[in-house]
Amino acid sequence: LMAQVTEKYVEVLAAQQRVILAENALSLAQETLEIVSQRNRAGATPEAEVKRSKAVIAQANLTLQSEQKRLEYLKLSLSAYWGETSVSFSRVTGDLFQFGNDSDFSSLFAKLEKNPAIQVYASEQRLKEAELQLAKTESTANIKWSVGVRRSQEVNDTALVAGFSLPLFAEKRNSGAIASALAERDQVAIEKEATKLRFRNHLLRAYSNRKQAILTANSLKQSVIPMLEDALEDTQDAYQKGRYGYLDYVSARQELLNARRTLIDAASAALIYGAEIEKLTNEALSL
Numbered sequence: 372l373m374a375q376v377t378e379k380y381v382e383v384l385a386a387q388q389r390v391i392l393a394e395n396a397l398s399l400a401q402e403t404l405e406i407v408s409q410r411n412r413a414g415a416t417p418e419a420e421v422k423r424s425k426a427v428i429a430q431a432n433l434t435l436q437s438e439q440k441r442l443e444y445l446k447l448s449l450s451a452y453w454g455e456t457s458v459s460f461s462r463v464t465g466d467l468f469q470f471g472n473d474s475d476f477s478s479l480f481a482k483l484e485k486n487p488a489i490q491v492y493a494s495e496q497r498l499k500e501a502e503l504q505l506a507k508t509e510s511t512a513n514i515k516w517s518v519g520v521r522r523s524q525e526v527n528d529t530a531l532v533a534g535f536s537l538p539l540f541a542e543k544r545n546s547g548a549i550a551s552a553l554a555e556r557d558q559v560a561i562e563k564e565a566t567k568l569r570f571r572n573h574l575l576r577a578y579s580n581r582k583q584a585i586l587t588a589n590s591l592k593q594s595v596i597p598m599l600e601d602a603l604e605d606t607q608d609a610y611q612k613g614r615y616g617y618l619d620y621v622s623a624r625q626e627l628l629n630a631r632r633t634l635i636d637a638a639s640a641a642l643i644y645g646a647e648i649e650k651l652t653n654e655a656l657s658l
Contacts, residue, residue: 373650374646374647374649374650376449376452377453377643377649378558378643378646379445379448379449379452380449380463380465381467381639381642381643381646382445382449382639383442383445383446383449383463384436384440384463384465384467384639384642385467385635385636385638385639386442386446386585387463388467388635388638389438389441389442389463389632389635390435390438390439390442390630391593392438392631392632392635393431393434393437393438393439394435395631396431396434396435396628397431397432397434397435398626399521399624400424400427400428400431401428401429403424403427403620403621403624404421404424404425404427404428406589406607406610406611406620407421407424407617408421409611410610410611412528415613416617419598419622420617422618427621428657437582439444443458446458446460446463449463456475467635467638467639467642468588468592468634468638470581470585470588470638470641470645471645471656472656473585474656475584476574477574479574479578479648479652480571480574481572482651482652482654483567483570483571483651485652485653485654486570486651486652487653488566488570489563489566489567489570503554509630513633531649566584570651573647573651574648574651574652577644577647577648577651578644578648579642580640581640581641581644581645581648584637584638584640584641585637585641586645587633587637588634588637588638588641591630591631591633591634591637595630596627596630596631596634599623599626599627599630602623602626602627603623603624603626603627606619606620606623607620630649
């Protein structure tokens with residue numbers, strides 16, 4: 372349940388960022404219309420480009436409304452985990468772009484033993500081992516002893532006698548019990564290893580995807596987006612001076628928005644994969 376709440380929380384964080392992005396997109400569209408209109412009034416740009424700019428604003432408004440509604444839905448879904456039927460908060464706090472420290476896979480794999488599903492097999496193994504030892508003990512303790520008094524009429528005397536009995540085929544029956552207990556113990560061990568292997572593959576997939584998502588997010592944030600921001604400024608300046616066309620200007624703006632959207636997607640994916648790793652290892656990733 373905790374993993375589901377974490378995932379929903381991350382989705383709300385990402386949705387908040389998408390609303391901000393949609394607001395930025397609308398602002399850029401409005402700025403574009405203003406610049407295009409200035410060029411149109413100066414006779415440097417046809418009326419068609421003004422109309423296209425207005426259409427972009429209308430689309431940006433629709434996108435913003437859609438993202439706002441999606442955010443409200445996700446906030447309501449998150450509230451449901453707390454037993455609430457309405458949203459009692461305006462926004463959630465948290466840094467979508469804080470991923471924590473990166474642990475190596477071998478150390479994460481070693482922590483799989485803490486997973487409750489693996490712990491169940493560990494307890495079952497101890498039980499089966501105890502049953503096996505009991506079967507072995509019974510195999511060596513199946514001799515029955517007897518003690519009594521016997522009187523001899525010939526010498527008019529009594530004597531203390533002792534004896535023992537060993538049931539026929541007892542060893543054969545006990546060997547079957549031992550074999551059965553041994554098979555059950557080995558079966559538990561096999562099932563445990565199969566579960567660990569399945570969890571290992573799951574962990575490896577989450578680990579690899581998280582690393583790729585973090586790499587993508589960091590690259591976008593530190594390199595790609597700053598370059599696209601500079602490129603948009605240069606393209607806008609060149610468009611205003613008549614060196615670039617309308618499509619060049621719009622393309623530069625859209626490339627920046629796409630990169631920012633991809634950053635949000637990569638960051639939210641990194642956090643969700645991190646939550647999956649924490650669920651598998653039963654331990655929080657260090658910050």
